[in-house]
Amino acid sequence: MRVLKLGLVQGVFGGILGWLFGFALVIGSRLLLGLPAQWNPNLTGLAAYEPAVVVAGIFFVVGFMIGVGAVSDWLKWARGIDTPFNHGARIPGTSELARYFNVDYSHKVIGIQYAITGVLLLGVGGTLAMIFRLQLAQPELNFVPPDVFNTMISAHGMIMIGGILLGVGGMSNYLVPLMIGANDMAFPRLNAFAYWINVPGALLLCVAMVIGGWNTGWTGYPPLSAQAPLGVQYFFLGVFFIGLSSILGSLNIIVTTMTMRSPGMSLFRMPVFVWSAFATAIIQLTATQFIGLSFLMVLVQRILGMGFFDPGGPVWSEVDKWAGGGNPILFQHMFWFYSHPAVYLFVLPGLGIISELLPVFARKPLFGYKWIAMSSMAIALVGFLVWAHHMFVSGMSNYLRVPFMMSTLLVAVPTGVKFFSWLGTLWGGRIEFKTPMLFALGAISVFLIGGLTGPPLGTVATDLNLTDTYYVVGHFHATMFGGFIFPFLAALYYWFPKATGRMYNERLGQLHFWLMTPAFWVMSLGQIFVGMHGMRRRIATYEVGLDIGTAQMMVTIAGFVIFISVLIMMFNLFVLARRGQRAGANPWRSRGLEWQVPSPMPEMTYPATPVVVGEPYDYGKPGSIYVQFAPAAPALHTGASITGGD
């Protein structure tokens, strides 16, 4: 069977074997020591064997990674065997498609693997949302029981975040080497490892829903998460491994950007997306450790009784005993130290995509390139100083509220610079409304809602009212859609011809946009409205007396319209485009490096070294050249250097 030879399938087998091994190991050691196999005789099913289940989950990931072959080369190195660096189909006689189910070192394959897995996860999360939105469409519906509802919203949150992280990884893995003129990333094997560890991580997240679920929301605050059903452990593990992928992937991006740029590409001649990917990578590299650590601490509190967050017993100020003293607030600090900058790492690549697309379709230079590039860095750095604004009502010390309010509001400044610079870019252009451009513009409008609803949450007095209501849900979804989903879709449409050599159906693309954008506006404004009228966050149903049924119904309907419009996109890209027009090397007349080579790109994108000799966005300046291919190597196609304008 050829299917059985696929890395993915072997990985799943390896994972299952690893799980059984880990489970048997722990239970076996217990029995050997003469202890009962069950930890807690009051519980039934897997929950009674919680520590064994956790260890088994870790071995599941180890088994998966060995089975899929992501560590084979390293194991060989450890034994002193050098391995060739293969670029291309690894198993002779298998199809091109099979590359995507095996460990492959090409950054283009890995980028697409990331993107597709991301879209799949977003699909799973979206479907969950559709189910519980049905219950919320009208007051006092109860067909989803509260525990299932809680599991679904928690899973929706974290699976969507996983999907976004994978989407971000897809964009930066695929685009950064292309844009800086490199043939691959600095560490291709690490790149493959970083992608593949997401798969068992995502599987653990999904399995968590069926082994008891968890009722904590995606934030997983203890003490609730310390008392939640078994599923919370696989939620922790899943996030932990996806976080590991973030760290390794971003390390790769930073080294690639720092060391592999084409000759002549100084930092301020990089495409602006690379700047935002770089800023993102800095956040991912450092802050991610904190969410991993905070979840790990709850995990060990559950299985080993280490009371980091368990307030039982005397508080630490009266330490005459060693018992108790845990503090749930510590978790919130550690959690948000990652999870707030995380929001910026979701949106920065998206904002980079907008900045990348506007000049191409307006045929104009990017207005204030350096300001846009630096505002990404500013957002990333200020983002580290604002985490506690999620905790204004948490019982955090009162005097800390004011400085965090100030730093939070400061984020508005670099974000404003981006908005105004975009307007400056559009002004005086010859704007063309192709699908990618529509999505970039839609992103601006949607991100505007997200951005403008932010300051009321930043000032403490209004936040006391609004926090943890549906207002936050509306704000957050607008930020995520405007900052990630819309630009991600724009990027999908924009680079689709480059990756596949085929054009998507423009008319369906436009239909997708015109369904999705108004629907999103309705959804987002509806959520904000109900939030201001007494709708709390994360409740399974609401009272008739609140009188928000109509608005909720509109939110649900709008949600379904968005869902359907995404299905249209899937049909367009995955079915129709197979027979689409040939795209040609540069359908958008872009100045970017990757558009100067044929579509689809050759295995080694740049056989001739590209040499950067000009500015990246000099549209409209006669005779301006961005890149020349090294004269020593043969030119790839006529007009290897390009001119902006006519």
Added chain:
Amino acid sequence: MEHLFLVFIALPLVVGGAVLVGAWLLTKIMPGDAAAAKAAAAAQAAAIPAHGPDYARLTPRRKAALRTGIVVLLGLALLTIVEFFLAALGSTALMFVIIILKAALIMYFFMHIAAVWRTEEAH
């Protein structure tokens, strides 16, 4: 208390051992490896001399490096002892000064942090 022993001593050792054995087994059964493994074994069979060809030429550099190493070690030891006794003063700030000094010694001399910015290999 058996729990403690199990979780913190027996389990890590057993798990670590199992991982190593498993990884070793996997490298054995990995396809296409037999030839490479044989070649590696053959390379090992060839006697490796105790010193490389440039041993004599590089002797001054080794000696200089050994001197640096000893001085750094003595410095670290001294700082640690000072730290140990100054702890009684209860000054956290002072402790941090010593910590930073020790960290700087290790990062500069042992970890060669400067090498990150070096573009030419200085071997």
Added chain:
Amino acid sequence: MTAVAESYQVQTRRNRMGFWLFFLSESFLFGGLLVARYYLWGNTRPSMEDTVIGPLHISYQVIPLMITAVLLLSSFFMNRAEVAIANDDRKTFSRSILLTVLMGLIFLLGVLIFEWGWKTVDGQIVLGRHISPTDGVFGAVLYGMTGMHALHVVSGLVLLMLVWNLGRKGHFSPEKHWGVEATAIYWHYVDLVWVFFYPAIYLIGVGVHAAGH
């Protein structure tokens, strides 16, 4: 099927930068543990009773100082091993690596047994409750910090054994020994973390004795 061919020097430079970024990332992990320590312990720390074994009276503070000294010494030998391989002295390399491993093991056993599992009853050493992870925040943070560090020591030991084995087979030369360099800076990094952890756990703050111990 073209290989992305880069010279060993170029790839080593990238590796080095990547490894340091990895350390930067890890320092946030260990920094998080330090944050937890200062948040939960404040200006206190657990203090255990001094130990009497037969005629010997050992101040509890001496044992952590000893294992710290062993770790620092292992770092010295690691440095010596790296210098040796970079200057064509394979014999010293092998010996120094083995010494490093030995000291690493002593450190690890020091943590596992003296830290985690040791108590004296009537002058006899018994494995058992010294301070356990369930002893409130003191146990939790102590085990969290030493545990996470011990995990890195174990992985460092594995790396050391690997490069020792490869060195034995003659894999490294003065020009090409990134494997040794990586292991060396990893081992020094583990040491570096302990430089921060040792005072945080044993020296800073007022010692608090457990009631009833």
Added chain:
Amino acid sequence: MDQGTHRRSYRRHFIIVSILVAIVAVISIVGLWAVPEFPSASTQAITVNWLFDLHLAVIGFLFALVMVFMLYILFVFRRRAGEEGDGDHFEGNTKLEIIWTVIPLIVVLSFGVIGAVTLRDVTAAQENEMTVNVTAFSFGWQFDYPEQGVEKATTLKLPVGRPVHFKLKSLDQDVIHSFYVAEFRVKQDLVPGVPTELRVTPNVEGAYRVRCNELCGTGHTNMLADVTVVSQADFDAWVAEQKAAVSPERLAAMGQELHASQGCIACHNVTGEPGGVGPTWKGLYGSERQFADGTSGVADEEYLRTSILASQERLVAGYAAVMPQNYADVLSDQQVAALIEYIKTLK
């Protein structure tokens, strides 16, 4: 077009779009202010509403600025049919960038100052405060009035116009809850091990609800308690009534209220439907119970008391041990008696 014509038409476009922005800004600010507001009932709410309206004005203006500007540009500078070529070439304008960095910075800093002042107003201690101790548990609320001597009330009664100082806590083995009365416009988490506080001065008589605002598990949705703001006279009468002895009928009625307000309803129905998290209460009193440890017994008053206060001692076969074990802290003796009286009535 040569450079000169461009400059002139830019100026013309800029003037037109500025006028449009001004008009739309006024419309959107007025429109945003006209959106019906959720009723408010405290002096703190006045400050919060004022600050929010200020935010709305800025939001309305910025929304108009960006959206109108963008739509106008998209219309005027669109690529017309048959038009080839690129747009005008200019790469930026440092003066403009500085302007739109500095002005937002000033606005943001002023909002920071305003935010700090309003925060002080909202949290400031008042004279003549009445203390109410609030205890949250999964899934219910309990209110103690130390000054009036009323303990473990299940609904919150407040005299109108009197500043209230809530001292909030969640039980040590419980989870985080959040005290939120939407009409009061302020909320505060109740964290196990970390005492917190909140100040509210109710200023409109009426019936409201405390809603738990931090996800706390299965019963989170229904973790509600009634709040009534009444005149001082009615409040005094209520205090007197709370302290008086009560009849069995009154007890049973109280029990019925407790069943809903303490969250019993999340697991124990009174309709006799099977499949709940815990046993139904219908026909419970006097029935034969099979316990998890294999023994059995009759559900008498003593059994019911044990089941409420320490359910795991006599766990009924077929049910998981998930019932909170903290009801001895949460319920007064009278309330336990009320629940038992209520169960007795469910034949």
